[in-house]
Structures are given as C-alpha cells and as structure tokens.
Amino acid sequence: MLEQVKQVILVLSGKGGVGKSTVSTQLALTLKEKGFKVGLLDIDLCGPSVPYILNLECKNIHQGPEGWIPVYLDSEQRLGVMSIGFLLNSRNDAVVWRGPKKSSMIKQFLEDVCWQDLDFLVIDTPPGTSDEHITVMENLRPVKHCSAILVTTPQEVAIEDVRKEITFCRKTGIPIMGIIENMSGYECPTCSHCTNIFSSGGGHSLAELAKLPFLGTLPIDPRVGQLAGQGLSAFKEIPDSSTSKVFGHIVDSLGGLLTNGL
Ligand SMILES: Nc1ncnc2c1ncn2[C@@H]1O[C@H](COP(=O)(O)OP(=O)(O)OP(=O)(O)O)[C@@H](O)[C@H]1O
Numbered sequence: 471m472l473e474q475v476k477q478v479i480l481v482l483s484g485k486g487g488v489g490k491s492t493v494s495t496q497l498a499l500t501l502k503e504k505g506f507k508v509g510l511l512d513i514d515l516c517g518p519s520v521p522y523i524l525n526l527e528c529k530n531i532h533q534g535p536e537g538w539i540p541v542y543l544d545s546e547q548r549l550g551v552m553s554i555g556f557l558l559n560s561r562n563d564a565v566v567w568r569g570p571k572k573s574s575m576i577k578q579f580l581e582d583v584c585w586q587d588l589d590f591l592v593i594d595t596p597p598g599t600s601d602e603h604i605t606v607m608e609n610l611r612p613v614k615h616c617s618a619i620l621v622t623t624p625q626e627v628a629i630e631d632v633r634k635e636i637t638f639c640r641k642t643g644i645p646i647m648g649i650i651e652n653m654s655g656y657e658c659p660t661c662s663h664c665t666n667i668f669s670s671g672g673g674h675s676l677a678e679l680a681k682l683p684f685l686g687t688l689p690i691d692p693r694v695g696q697l698a699g700q701g702l703s704a705f706k707e708i709p710d711s712s713t714s715k716v717f718g719h720i721v722d723s724l725g726g727l728l729t730n731g732l
Pocket residue numbers: 483485486487488489490491492493514517519597652653688689690691692693694695696698
C-alpha cells in the first residue's frame with residue numbers, strides 16, 4: 471500500500487557498522503517529533519537491529535483485514551515500524567535465506583503492510599548494493615517521490631564504498647538527497663569539545679566532488695549509543711547536541727519539500 475506514502479527515503483551505506491540503522495531510526499524519530507506521520511521499514515534481513523534500537527523487541531506483527539499492521543512506537547500511531555526482527559523468535563536467530571526468498575519477503579513488506587497515509591517511509595537497507603536493494607527499487611513504482619541518504623564514516627575505505635552507492639543510485643535513477651558523515655570525531659558530552667579520532671571531512675569532500683548536498687557531520691557521542699535500545703530521539707533528549715541539530719535541519723528540509731511541492 472505504498473500509494474499512500476508521500477515520500478520514501480532510502481538510507482544506504484557502502485559498509486556495515488557505519489551507523490545506518492542509527493541514522494534511519496533517529497531520522498524517523500525526529501520526523502515524528504516534528505509532527506509528521508512516519509513509517510520505518512527495516513529490510514536488513516540478516517541483521518535487523520531496528521526492533522532493538524527502538525525497544526520493540528517483544529512486539530509482534532498482526533494481520534489485519536487489509537494486510538500486516540506495523541508495530542507502532544506511540545499510542546497516536548505516528549511512527550509505525552516493520553522488520554523481519556518481529557518475525558524471529560529471538561535476536562540470536564539467523565535468517566539463512568537465498569536471494570529469491572529474501573526478495574519475496576521484501577516485496578511483502580512493501581506491498582502487504584498497511585502503511586496508512588504516511589508523510590515519509592524511511593527504509594533501512596543492508597550495507598552495499600545487494601539483491602535487497604534491487605528488489606526495493608523494482609517495487610517502489612507506486613511511490614511518486616523517492617530519494618536516498620548516504621551514510622559514511624570519515625575513513626578513506628568507507629568513503630570509497632560510498633562511491634559505489636552513488637553509482638548505484640545514478641544507474642537506478644534514485645535522486646540522492648545527500649551524504650551524512652557519521653562518527654566524525656568524538657564529542658565530549660560535558661564540554662562539547664570534538665576530537666578527530668580517525669579523520670574528518672571525507673564525507674564533505676566526497677559530496678563536493680560528486681556535486682551532492684552534504685547533510686552534516688555526526689560526532690561519536692556516547693549519549694547517542696545509550697539512546698539505542700530505548701527508542702528515544704536525540705532531538706528530544708539531547709537537544710543541544712550536534713546530532714540533534716543535524717537531524718533537526720534534515721527534517722526541516724524534508725518538511726519544506728512536502729509543503730513547497732516535492
Ligand atoms: N554517532 C554515534 N555516536 C555513538 N555511537 C554510534 C553513533 N553512530 C552509531 N553508533 C553505534 O555504533 C554501532 C553501529 O551502529 P548501527 O547499528 O547504526 O550501524 P549499521 O551501519 O546499521 O550497522 P549494520 O551494518 O550492522 O546494520 C551501534 O552500537 C550504534 O549505537
């Protein structure tokens with residue numbers, strides 16, 4: 471029921487562990503905090519972390535007359551979540567599936583879930599450009615507006631892999647909303663001083679080189695790690711943090727797109 475979704479945002483990364491699920495969940499939470507109706511779809515079938523991050527691990531999906539009902543984070547039903555994690559018995563269960571089975575599950579997630587009148591559907595994808603990505607692209611036709619956010623860390627090796635994501639988006643015709651550089655230095659929660667542990671600025675340089683918008687740098691902030699598992703947003707809980715400001719800014723741009731025409 472993707473016809474009822476105004477805008478899909480695919481969150482992509484070249485490598486695993488760069489903070490894609492953190493970005494997807496914080497983006498969805500900030501959108502909710504700012505009054506939008508949001509869906510969050512986790513298609514990382516082999517490592518679904520969204521139920522854990524949002525503290526929804528004990529929840530189950532229900533079948534309604536028109537399809538699967540997402541798990542809602544809030545009683546006002548402003549943030550609905552769907553993940554393979556809800557169908558597994560435990561977090562340690564492994565999904566050992568071949569490509570066609572994965573594709574069929576993703577197709578079901580897109581076609582058979584009652585995503586009712588959403589402003590945004592955020593899709594957390596596995597790292598790289600795999601079968602899962604191609605299946606999503608093939609099944610997004612009912613949605614008029616779709617764009618991608620690319621997540622990278624500052625290290626050269628992660629940035630190299632983001633180039634492949636840019637090529638993937640260009641080949642499949644998905645407009646890229648921009649690049650986020652995550653784990654860019656360590657921000658001290660007490661004095662806000664930022665120390666560049668690895669390096670910084672690589673995501674920004676890549677954005678300039680590829681002529682793409684740069685959406686911001688997210689420092690390593692232990693408070694962001696602590697919010698994972700509690701379903702809390704940095705925007706609400708740590709409003710003065712860089713993370714909160716970056717997500718606030720991205721959501722304002724997205725909101726502007728909805729009001730001024732996509
Ligand atoms: N800016 C940040 N500050 C502190 N911790 C962070 C930050 N970003 C991510 N993390 C932590 O890093 C770990 C990996 O993040 P996350 O699960 O979002 O990455 P991922 O790219 O989705 O990984 P995977 O490829 O395994 O799905 C998590 O423990 C998360 O809490």
